[in-house]
Amino acid sequence: MDETLAGIIGRWPGRWRHPLLVAELARTPLAALDDRRVAEFVLAGLAAPVTEAEGVRRLIEDGEFAAVDAFFAPGAGDAGEPWRSLAGEWTRDIPGLLEDARKTARAVIAREAAVLRERAERIGLVPADLSDLETAAEHRLAEARQILAAEERRLRDAEDALAAELRGRLGPQDPRTEAVEACLAAGELPAARWLLENDRDDAGAGGPRTVRRAPRWPWYGHTAAEALSWYDDGAQLPFPQLARFVGARRDPGAAAVLDRLRVLAAHPDVAAADAFATALSGFLGGNPRSAVDERDGGFVTTIDGLDDTRLPRLSLLRESGVPLWMAGADVPPPADLTPPIIWFVPDNAEELTAPAGTAVLDIPGLLCLLAPTDDDLPTSIPDRRVNLLRALVPQLGLEAVTDTAGGLELNDARPRESLAWLLDLLGIGADAVVLDTLTYETGRHPLAVPAVLTPLLRSLRDRGAYELATADLEAIRTPEARARLRALLLAPLDAAQRALLGLAGALFPSDPFDAVELASCAHLVGLPEETAPEQLLQPTATADALVTTHFLEHNGDQYRIARSGVGDLARAGAGWDPAEFAAEALERLQYGLGDAHDV
Known part of the structure; x- marks a missing residue:
C-alpha cells in the first residue's frame, strides 16, 4: 500500500x-x-x-x-x-460485550475440540495438538475454526478409510451387513468393528446398534388363542412373515416361555402364573424370584435378569428386581406396588393406557421378544434383555427410570456408550456427533444427564420426532438453560465446596492449580486476614469432593476445572460471577465458625 x-x-x-x-x-x-x-x-x-x-x-x-x-x-x-x-455512551458497553463474546467463543471451541478428540480416540487415531486453539479463539474466532476444520478433515479422511475397510470385510449376503451399515451411517465405527470381530454372544462391548431390534408383530386384530395356534406344528400361517416368529420354537428358552404362556392364557391360576414367570426369568438369564401371590384379581411376583454392564443406572434394573403384575387389561396393578412395574397382559393390549410408572407387555410384545432376530440363529440372552427394555423404557419415560435421589449415573468405564444405550432404550436415535456433544455437555454428572435430556426429549415428543440432531442441542446452550443447570448442580454443594469452586472459576478458569494455594487466595474475595483459609476450607478434601461431583478433575498432583460443559458452569459468564459466589460462600462459612465458637 x-x-x-x-x-x-x-x-x-x-x-x-x-x-x-x-x-x-x-x-x-x-x-x-x-x-x-x-x-x-x-x-x-x-x-x-x-x-x-x-x-x-x-x-x-x-x-x-x-x-x-x-x-x-x-x-x-x-x-x-x-x-x-x-x-459516546455506547463505548461503555464494548468491554463487557467483548469479554462475554470471548468467553462464549472459548466455550464453543472447547466443546468442538472435545468432540474431535473423542472421534480421534474412538478410531485409534492420535488427536492433533490443539494447544493453539485457545490463543486463536482469543484473537479471532475464524482462526480457531480453521484449526478445527483442518483436524475435522483429517479425521473424516481416516474415518472414511476405516469405513471402507470395514465394508470390505463383509462377505456376500453377510447377515451382519444391515447392522454394520447402520453403525457406519451413524458414525459408530468402533461398534461396526466390534460386530465384525467379536462373537455374537459377547456382551462386553459394542454399542446399541450392534443389537438388532426385535421384529414388529403383524397379528393385531386377532385373539391370543389364534396367535398362539400359529405356533402349533403343521399350522397354516396366515402371513408369510410369521415364519420368522414361529422359529422361536427352535430355541429351548423361548419354547419354554411359549408352553407356559399357552397355559396361563387358557387357565390363569397361581401355578400357571408361577410357571410362566419362572420361564420368562430363565429366558432373560435371571435368578430365582419371589413366590407368586394371587391378589386383587391378578398375580404378582418380582422379575430380574434385566441388568447389563453396558447400561446406565436405571431404576428398572435394580438388584431386588421389579414387580411383575400378571392380569387382564381391565385389572391394573395394585396401588401399593413400587414402580416401575411391568404389567403382563395375556392378550392384545394395543389400546390399553397404563397408570404412571407402569409399562405394559402383552402377548404381541412378548412374541416379538421371543422371535429370533435372524432366521437361523436364536437371540443371545443379553440381546433379549436389551429388546425387552426397548419395549418397556419408552412407556415409562426418562423421569420414571431415573433415580431421582441421586440422578442418573452413566457407566464409569464407558460413559459415552452408556449414554448411547440410554437414548436407544428410550427409542431415540442419535449419531456420533450428537453423542459426543451430549457427553461433553453433561460431564457424566448424575444430575446433569436427566436435566439436559428432559427438555430435549420433551421437544422431540411434541414434534413427533425420534431422532436427536445437532441443531436440537442449541436449546440446552442458551444462557437461561445454562443458568438453570448451574443452579441445579450447585445446590447440593456445601459452603466449603462452593467457596473453593468459586475461587477456581475466578482465578484459574483454564489452568491447573494446587488446592492449598488456591485456598490461600480466599483473602482476595473478602476472607479476613486473621482467618486461616486452610482450616476453614479443608482444601484437599474439598477439591476431592468436587472431583466426585465432576466440577473438577485431577491434573497430576494438581486440579483443574473439568473440561466439560459442567466445568464451563464454574467459569464466569452469562451473568455469573465466581468470585462473588466464593465470597458469599466464605461469608456463610465464617458465620458458621462464629456460631461454633459461641457454643
Whole structure:
C-alpha cells in the first residue's frame, strides 16, 4: 500500500464504520495491504453504512476480537485512542460485550475440540495438538475454526478409510451387513468393528446398534388363542412373515416361555402364573424370584435378569428386581406396588393406557421378544434383555427410570456408550456427533444427564420426532438453560465446596492449580486476614469432593476445572460471577465458625 494512504488509514477514526476493513487491518500489516482490496472494503462499507457503534458490535459478533482490542489500544496515530476520539455512551458497553463474546467463543471451541478428540480416540487415531486453539479463539474466532476444520478433515479422511475397510470385510449376503451399515451411517465405527470381530454372544462391548431390534408383530386384530395356534406344528400361517416368529420354537428358552404362556392364557391360576414367570426369568438369564401371590384379581411376583454392564443406572434394573403384575387389561396393578412395574397382559393390549410408572407387555410384545432376530440363529440372552427394555423404557419415560435421589449415573468405564444405550432404550436415535456433544455437555454428572435430556426429549415428543440432531442441542446452550443447570448442580454443594469452586472459576478458569494455594487466595474475595483459609476450607478434601461431583478433575498432583460443559458452569459468564459466589460462600462459612465458637 502507498505510504501516504497507509498513514491516513491508520489514523482514520471513520474506519470503524467499515468493519470488513478493520478486520483486514487487524490481520494484515498496513504496508502489505493491497490498495484495490482496501478500496473494495471501503466501498462495501459505503454500500451498507453503519455507525461506529454498529461497526464495533458487528466485529464482536463476527469473532474479530483482536480488531476490537485495537479500538482501545493507546497511541493509534494522531487520533490517539479511537474510543476517546469517538466518545459516546455506547463505548461503555464494548468491554463487557467483548469479554462475554470471548468467553462464549472459548466455550464453543472447547466443546468442538472435545468432540474431535473423542472421534480421534474412538478410531485409534492420535488427536492433533490443539494447544493453539485457545490463543486463536482469543484473537479471532475464524482462526480457531480453521484449526478445527483442518483436524475435522483429517479425521473424516481416516474415518472414511476405516469405513471402507470395514465394508470390505463383509462377505456376500453377510447377515451382519444391515447392522454394520447402520453403525457406519451413524458414525459408530468402533461398534461396526466390534460386530465384525467379536462373537455374537459377547456382551462386553459394542454399542446399541450392534443389537438388532426385535421384529414388529403383524397379528393385531386377532385373539391370543389364534396367535398362539400359529405356533402349533403343521399350522397354516396366515402371513408369510410369521415364519420368522414361529422359529422361536427352535430355541429351548423361548419354547419354554411359549408352553407356559399357552397355559396361563387358557387357565390363569397361581401355578400357571408361577410357571410362566419362572420361564420368562430363565429366558432373560435371571435368578430365582419371589413366590407368586394371587391378589386383587391378578398375580404378582418380582422379575430380574434385566441388568447389563453396558447400561446406565436405571431404576428398572435394580438388584431386588421389579414387580411383575400378571392380569387382564381391565385389572391394573395394585396401588401399593413400587414402580416401575411391568404389567403382563395375556392378550392384545394395543389400546390399553397404563397408570404412571407402569409399562405394559402383552402377548404381541412378548412374541416379538421371543422371535429370533435372524432366521437361523436364536437371540443371545443379553440381546433379549436389551429388546425387552426397548419395549418397556419408552412407556415409562426418562423421569420414571431415573433415580431421582441421586440422578442418573452413566457407566464409569464407558460413559459415552452408556449414554448411547440410554437414548436407544428410550427409542431415540442419535449419531456420533450428537453423542459426543451430549457427553461433553453433561460431564457424566448424575444430575446433569436427566436435566439436559428432559427438555430435549420433551421437544422431540411434541414434534413427533425420534431422532436427536445437532441443531436440537442449541436449546440446552442458551444462557437461561445454562443458568438453570448451574443452579441445579450447585445446590447440593456445601459452603466449603462452593467457596473453593468459586475461587477456581475466578482465578484459574483454564489452568491447573494446587488446592492449598488456591485456598490461600480466599483473602482476595473478602476472607479476613486473621482467618486461616486452610482450616476453614479443608482444601484437599474439598477439591476431592468436587472431583466426585465432576466440577473438577485431577491434573497430576494438581486440579483443574473439568473440561466439560459442567466445568464451563464454574467459569464466569452469562451473568455469573465466581468470585462473588466464593465470597458469599466464605461469608456463610465464617458465620458458621462464629456460631461454633459461641457454643
